Amino acid sequence: MSQPALSVRSLDLTDPATFIENDIHEFWRDVRARQPVYWHEPTDRNPGFWVVSRYADVQSLYHHGALSSARGNVLDVVLRGDDSAGGSMLAVTDAPRHRSLRNLMFSAFTPRVLGEVVEKVRKRTDDLVSAVLEKDTFDFAAEVAEQIPMNTICDLLSIPAADRGALLQWNKMALSSGHADSSELDALGARNEIVLYFMELAQERRDNPGDDVISMLATSEVDGRLLTVEEVAVNCYSLILGGDETSRISAICAVLALIENPDQWQALRTGEVSFESAVEEVIRWATPGIHLARTAVEDFEIRGAKVRAGDIVTLWNISANNDESVFDQPRRFTLSRSPNRHLSFGHGPHYCLGAYLGRGELRALLSALVEHVGGMELRGTPRPIYSNFLTGYESLPVHFEGR
Numbered sequence: 001m002s003q004p005a006l007s008v009r010s011l012d013l014t015d016p017a018t019f020i021e022n023d024i025h026e027f028w029r030d031v032r033a034r035q036p037v038y039w040h041e042p043t044d045r046n047p048g049f050w051v052v053s054r055y056a057d058v059q060s061l062y063h064h065g066a067l068s069s070a071r072g073n074v075l076d077v078v079l080r081g082d083d084s085a086g087g088s089m090l091a092v093t094d095a096p097r098h099r100s101l102r103n104l105m106f107s108a109f110t111p112r113v114l115g116e117v118v119e120k121v122r123k124r125t126d127d128l129v130s131a132v133l134e135k136d137t138f139d140f141a142a143e144v145a146e147q148i149p150m151n152t153i154c155d156l157l158s159i160p161a162a163d164r165g166a167l168l169q170w171n172k173m174a175l176s177s178g179h180a181d182s183s184e185l186d187a188l189g190a191r192n193e194i195v196l197y198f199m200e201l202a203q204e205r206r207d208n209p210g211d212d213v214i215s216m217l218a219t220s221e222v223d224g225r226l227l228t229v230e231e232v233a234v235n236c237y238s239l240i241l242g243g244d245e246t247s248r249i250s251a252i253c254a255v256l257a258l259i260e261n262p263d264q265w266q267a268l269r270t271g272e273v274s275f276e277s278a279v280e281e282v283i284r285w286a287t288p289g290i291h292l293a294r295t296a297v298e299d300f301e302i303r304g305a306k307v308r309a310g311d312i313v314t315l316w317n318i319s320a321n322n323d324e325s326v327f328d329q330p331r332r333f334t335l336s337r338s339p340n341r342h343l344s345f346g347h348g349p350h351y352c353l354g355a356y357l358g359r360g361e362l363r364a365l366l367s368a369l370v371e372h373v374g375g376m377e378l379r380g381t382p383r384p385i386y387s388n389f390l391t392g393y394e395s396l397p398v399h400f401e402g403r
Helices: 024-034 055-061 076-080 096-110 112-134 148-158 161-175 184-207 214-218 227-259 262-269 275-286 356-370
Strands: 036-042 051-052 294-295 301-303 305-307 312-313 375-376 394-395 397-402
Touching: 036 076, 036 148, 051 076, 055 148, 055 294, 076 294, 076 312, 096 112, 096 214, 112 148, 112 356, 148 214, 148 227, 148 301, 148 356, 161 184, 161 227, 184 214, 214 227, 214 275, 214 301, 227 356, 227 394, 262 356, 275 356, 301 375
Parallel strands: 051 312
Antiparallel strands: 036 051, 294 312, 301 305, 375 397
């Protein structure tokens, strides 16, 4: 028996528990159908904000001139006030500064550098998947998924191997938790640790530059001046934050979805679907980053809603990527889905800088699974992430049978 439709005012989107305790896809279906743009009433702790749910509206607002990223791009941050990295970190900077920073960051991602990193991804993923075949039951999240994206970004930034474990733990605490009792202070402390780490490393690379991305950022000028060590640090933090969480969660969701949809696993194994197509469907299906936030800098109207300058506007990727007007049977995991113009990497000027690496990591994982794994079995209950920004799982107990 299907659950009754939820009222658009019945769920608190600021509460991480909302996304664990409810059928969130049923909620978004109701929102898209009944009130695709609505005002989320203030809570005891937070001001109100606009909620935008349909694909066409979310896509349009990603590059709307009336919206700014400078106050922050995550709901928790903008509800508390301005993002301290606004104007310094690429993700929370507006034009024209955003364009200059983005051009600098892109110049660091040369074909040679990315080619070397992707080759390491293939080798590392192959080794990780091969290693777990010897085990009866293992946690795919901890033993495979966690090891790939963080090491990929650390390879890109030439982070010493001894420091990578600490960065992973801080990063996991920065935006999410596996537990409801984790505090905002824990997350803030983790973010500060990451930034302080990169400030120290940026100064070292500025004093003794090498052939690496951090050295390039620390010794390059933007708009006629060197970036400060703080600016270098927050942009490295942004790469770590975006590159680890989303790719790790996508990998976990990929394995769970393949276990729950054996016909799709078979289609992938037999070559009936391409890796490229499969990657896009995994990214859409998972949608690890469920929303992005913006702040209106001038009045505008959308679907009759009158947004005022200063209002917070939230764009819900998790809803847009399951919009029935764009995706046929969106809650059916279909690796051959085409077209598949999901918004998991955003759209417009703030399109994800790490999209190429994210796709490369997933392709490497799917390729390694096809090459080495004959069957996959769930061996317990996956533990969900506790967050209102990320969706997915912290753990995934499974068994892999070798080919």
